[in-house]
Amino acid sequence: MIKKISVEQKIRKYTNGQLFDTVDDIVTEFPLTIFINNQEFATMVCTPAHFEEMVIGFLASEGVIRFLDDIKAFTIDEHAGYAHVTLHADVTTSQQYYSKRFIGSCCGKSRQFYFHNDARTAKTATTNLSINPDQCIKLMNDMQKRSTVFQETGGAHNAALCTPEKIVVTRTDIGRHNALDKLYGYSMMNQLSVRDKIIVFSGRISSEVLVKAAKIGVGIVLSKSAPTDLAINLADDLNITTVGFIRGQSFNIYSHPERIING
Template sequence: MSRIVQNNLKIWKYDGQAVLETEDCAAVEFPLTIYIDGEEFATAVCSPTDLEQLTVGFLASEGIIRQIDDLASLIMDHDRGFAYAELKRKQTISKEFYSKRMIGSCCGKSRQFYFYNDAKTAKTVMSKQKISVDQCFHLMKQLQMRSEDFQLTGGVHNAALCTTGEVLASFSDIGRHNALDKIYGHCLMNQVPLQDKAIAFSGRISSEVVLKAAKIGVGILISKSAPTTLGISLAEDLGITAIGFARKTQLNIYSHPERIIEASGPKGDAVKM
């Protein structure tokens, strides 16, 4: 059984006729406290797997590091839930700076909603990679096939780094943002080029999710779920093709449709809007 799931939990279930004692499983919730140069920085509530990738991705997402070589060391205490990061170049880190909203305007667009660290790390994606609708459905099917923990508990999100043809790495977490940070950490730790990659995702396309995709540097985000209005605005602003409700044979394209071709193969035409 995965560390993400705890089984043999005693519950009482009503089956429509009576309340019966039985057993079930649930997603594990785990606190990971991250220290930077000996100072406590943040605690992430997460699933207790791929914690090194989560830590690296979180630090990069927060703008603390830009590449894996910015870390002098990273020591993980998996059992107790601590991560101790030492930076090669020491810096003064203000927690207020990383949680304070930046009020301003950017040509009337949605970037006035960024936090300071988001404005520093979320860049416009310039990738020209295209993907067919058939490939979108294939990737979502592959993501679902790898989602055993969700099928058991209904309590985790899944995210996968993909080419247009296959899933390269997938991660699960109780937090959708954590699953994306695990992808980011994996990419940095393995120096994965991102210009031709996509992300398949199980959760809602919120502003936070779009910002994570922009920080990672992936231009195509495919989800089975719905977007939010700010998520759509940020995706348009940041050059990300946001695809929602990708289920069976239908999907919705909310931004930058020029990356989507209607059919696989050389005869496929780009979607026009």
């Protein structure tokens, strides 16, 4: 039987000068190995939920597929931890570039990319969407209220795909990239337009997270935490608005502030 998202673990706890035995909820870690056309492609360490969304989103973000119809067959063996994907075409080109270092020019757009696939598949945002400060704060609060696995275990990242007014879908995973891949897979499987959507995220906006958002195609990323300098540079290049440290009634806007409209 497939593992649960969290399990109870006996622990010894120290608090207020006392040691005592109790139980704690621990988030589950699960390896899923992806085979493409019968060849091993990658192993993802993840939370055991929404496997199909995660795999489809991951393959799309890596440029292996562009459309859902690129997949001829898809099966998941949850007991063994395998995902078998058969494509209509081979993936020689994608495998050649997967996780290979990208050496860019010293000037021009996208000079900050680490990997070839990122340079090939990240999209420059074209959205005209805007959002006001109250909506930023409300979306973050609403996502945190839905983050039950994090509340129980403290060991998961949360991501949500939203309109300015409401959350469309939320996903949880121990891997922040996996949570975003699940959103990407969900949008592809449900033919959901993402150009007019926002990503709300619980973790740090690293360059990898920013690139994931660019591959999905959104133009606004809201986070509870901080960005890195490389993420901000990429956001400037890719026309993405990044907002961090959304806590209480304040936040910081790091790139393309014109989409955050007060009033």
